[in-house]
Amino acid sequence: MGGPVSASTGRPCIAALDVGTSSVKACLFTPELNLLASSVREYRLRTENGRVEARAEDYLEAAAAGMREALDMALGWRPAALGLTTQGETLVPVGRAGEPLGPFLVWLDSRAGAEAELLSGAFDRETFYRATGLPELSGALPLAKALWLRREEPEVFARTEKLLLLEDYLLHWLTGRLVGEKSLHTSTGWFHLGRDGLWEEALAAAGIPVGMLPELLDCGEPVGPLLPGPAEALGLPPGIPVATGAMDQTAAALAAGCVAPGAVTETTGTALVAAACTEAPVFAEGHHVTIYRHALAGKYLYLPIGNTAGMALRWFRDEFCRDLPADGGYAALDAQAAKVPCGSDGLVFLPFLAGSVDPDACPEARAVFFGATLSTTRAHFARSVMESVAFLLRDFFALLEGLGCPVRTVASLGGGARSGLWQQIKADVCGRTFTVPACTEAAAMGAALLAGWAGGLIEPGRLPETAPAGRYVPCEDNGPAYQRAYELYRRLYGAVRPLYGSG
Numbered sequence: 057m058g059g060p061v062s063a064s065t066g067r068p069c070i071a072a073l074d075v076g077t078s079s080v081k082a083c084l085f086t087p088e089l090n091l092l093a094s095s096v097r098e099y100r101l102r103t104e105n106g107r108v109e110a111r112a113e114d115y116l117e118a119a120a121a122g123m124r125e126a127l128d129m130a131l132g133w134r135p136a137a138l139g140l141t142t143q144g145e146t147l148v149p150v151g152r153a154g155e156p157l158g159p160f161l162v163w164l165d166s167r168a169g170a171e172a173e174l175l176s177g178a179f180d181r182e183t184f185y186r187a188t189g190l191p192e193l194s195g196a197l198p199l200a201k202a203l204w205l206r207r208e209e210p211e212v213f214a215r216t217e218k219l220l221l222l223e224d225y226l227l228h229w230l231t232g233r234l235v236g237e238k239s240l241h242t243s244t245g246w247f248h249l250g251r252d253g254l255w256e257e258a259l260a261a262a263g264i265p266v267g268m269l270p271e272l273l274d275c276g277e278p279v280g281p282l283l284p285g286p287a288e289a290l291g292l293p294p295g296i297p298v299a300t301g302a303m304d305q306t307a308a309a310l311a312a313g314c315v316a317p318g319a320v321t322e323t324t325g326t327a328l329v330a331a332a333c334t335e336a337p338v339f340a341e342g343h344h345v346t347i348y349r350h351a352l353a354g355k356y357l358y359l360p361i362g363n364t365a366g367m368a369l370r371w372f373r374d375e376f377c378r379d380l381p382a383d384g385g386y387a388a389l390d391a392q393a394a395k396v397p398c399g400s401d402g403l404v405f406l407p408f409l410a411g412s413v414d415p416d417a418c419p420e421a422r423a424v425f426f427g428a429t430l431s432t433t434r435a436h437f438a439r440s441v442m443e444s445v446a447f448l449l450r451d452f453f454a455l456l457e458g459l460g461c462p463v464r465t466v467a468s469l470g471g472g473a474r475s476g477l478w479q480q481i482k483a484d485v486c487g488r489t490f491t492v493p494a495c496t497e498a499a500a501m502g503a504a505l506l507a508g509w510a511g512g513l514i515e516p517g518r519l520p521e522t523a524p525a526g527r528y529v530p531c532e533d534n535g536p537a538y539q540r541a542y543e544l545y546r547r548l549y550g551a552v553r554p555l556y557g558s559g
Contacts, residue, residue, distance in 0.1 A: 068136035070508050071126075071292060074304065074500040075099075075142040075222060077162070080115065082122030083500040084130045087513045089311075089520040091130035091495050093148040097122040103161070109159035112148075113224070113381035116229065116289070122289040135292050138230065138282060139507025140301040142223040142500045147198040149205060149216040154228040157212050158528035161201050168200035171207065171262075173310070175200060175245075178261040186339045187258070189242070189249050189347030191417065197432065199245030219268050223301060231280035236270040237300035239307075244350040247272075249337070249349055249356065267300050275302045275351040276506035276516075299426040302351035305329060305359065307502025308469055310351045312493055313519055318464035320483075322449055322490075324472025328365035328386070330452045332358045332461045338505045340459060345414060351506065355548040356459055360434040365445045366472050368407045368423070372441050376434065390477045398484065398534045399541035402427040403436045404548055405444040415451045416549075420557040426548050442478050443538075447545045448483035452546055466490045467524075469498045483528040485538045492526035494496045 069092060074081040076355065078101065084092040097118035104110045127135075145163035148156050161167070172195040176184075182192050198221065220228070221244070224236040231531045241247045246262075246269065248255035259266055273279070276378045277300045288293035301307060305323070308332040316333055323329045337347045337356045346359040364371075373380065373389060379389045408421035425437065453463045466488050472478050472494045483490045495501050501520070508514030 061546040062382055066132045066134035068513060069133040070129065070137045070513060071123065071135040072500040072507065073123065073138070073226070074502040074503065075119065075140070075226065075498065076304065080118040080122050081492050081497060081500055082119065082126045082521065083133065083464055083497050083504065084126050084133060084433040084503040085501065087500055087508060089495070089505060089514075089522065090131060091497060091501070093126040095122040095125035095129070095501070101121060101162055105234070108162040108164040110146075110162055111159055112156045112225065115163065115226070120289040120291075122246050127291050136296055137511030137513055138292060138296060138298045138506040139503035139505075140226055141228070141304045141307040141503040142221070142240065144221070144240055145196055145198055145327050146222040146224055147201045148220055148222075149212055150218050150220055150225065150228075151215055151554050152217045153217075154225075154232075154234060154343040156225070156509050157215055158209070161220065162316055162388075163196055165201070166195050168204040169195035171195065171197035171203040172197065172200040174201060175261055179258070180231045182341070185289045185344050186249070187248050187255055187351075188245060189339075190245065190555050191244060191346055191513045192342035197243070197245035199258055199262055199474055202264050206263050218270050219264070220270060224498075225300065227279050227300065230282055232283055233280050234270045235279060236272050237277050237302065238349050239279070239302035239351050243303070247349070247539075249347065249463065252349070252353070259327060267355070273300050274353055275300055276508045276509045288359035297507070297511040299507040301503040301506055303348070304499040305331060306351050306357060307506070308498035309333070309357060309502070309504060311466040311495070311498045311520065312395070312469060314467070315350075315352060315355065318462045320453075320463045320465065321467045321469055322452075323470040324365045324445060324468065324478070326365070326367045328362035328445055328448060330358075330360045330456070330458045332463065334358060334459075334461050338435050338459045343417060344454060345459065352501070356384060358456055358459060359453055362407065362445070362448050362452075363410040363413055364407055365448070366470065368409055368445070369441050371409060372438060372552070376437070385476065389477055392435035395440060396433075396435050396439040398537040400436045400440040400443060401432065402429075403432055403440045403545070404541060405437075406545070406547050406549055406552070407444040407448060408439065415455045416553070417554070418556055422556065424548065426499065427544070442481050443485065444545065446476075446482045447473070447542050449482060450486045450542060453488075463488065468477070468492050479526065479528040480531070485542065487530050487535070489530065490528045491524040494522050494525040506537050513543070
């Protein structure tokens, strides 16, 4: 891959790798957490019959190419620390030398459904939720995938030294240490929130020895110096400190200042995800909201989830707006939707194109348009999709406040935050001010913050002090129209809910 790109002299900066489901983002930040450069390199997943797999080289090659490109954009800067953030629930068995014994089982992989059902017999749903903060024991969880490996590939399981998640594997590649971090392992099914460590009973139920799991460190801990081999591949100086990071959603929440009760982030990306910080999680009976261990010890995150948000708008654009320019399709939709009055003249959309998670767990839920007339235009449909996401977010906020978690400040992340119209709709519907951070790479920024703490470039515990790029204040004049539209949205869901099944 060539020799090192980075100079041995220059102003210190922080390198960060954000390894997502289909791409790696390589970023460089100043110690003040201003973004210097970023590069995105995509890779393909292998999918067949519910299996979703990736190879180690897919991640490593994308990371190396992306980091070298980012370094070329930031001449005069010297990387002095490296941080990581990754997707959750992606599992790989490794041998004694840390070498992968097979492909990575990506979090989308559904092969372990039967194993999840088997494990569900060992723990009732309430016990599992109170231990892990996870609403259900599904086949996506590494606990179920590990049992699948033991049952279906016993020869591989017999040679397995450790069961690693994606960040764990990358930390080993970078430093030679077989360790993990607690934020990423929170969604495995084998992490106990109350104990802040491994849930030995769950591992025993799956027949997984405790020693097969890596040592779990806190987020933002030094792991070791960057080894010469990966340093050369990435173009980074060998020996710089490598730190544990956090799961991507958690890292983004940290960067956006979601570190105390009252602070909330919302991410309108493919899905809609809200994150609210709490110091004492409430494991409510009935509907279960996902609870994660925060990157900060002693803190937790409530995470209400909607399966489709930005995906719903993309679906509408791709299927019904093919005449719009591919590059500027969303901007054109914004311009058209902006001409439609609040409430879309009575047109309402239920955004459940792939089921509902929160505030009502109903996998069978499907999308509905209601209220079209002969005067309804494509712009009405587009605006109603945007408004539906805001209505769902309003439901999330009510859910959080019902758990004793106030919603005082809201920071918006994800692609949806780039739409000023959508941001104003959210502010008006929810009756709260929404801010958009200046840095769009929030997950990578969180990883850089943790690496800065660990590497001595940022005072431990200090958060970024950056002015927001946008601020959207509720318009009182729009409140009554949105209240009527929201009430119709709620009545519509209540009317069609029995048609979906029992959930």
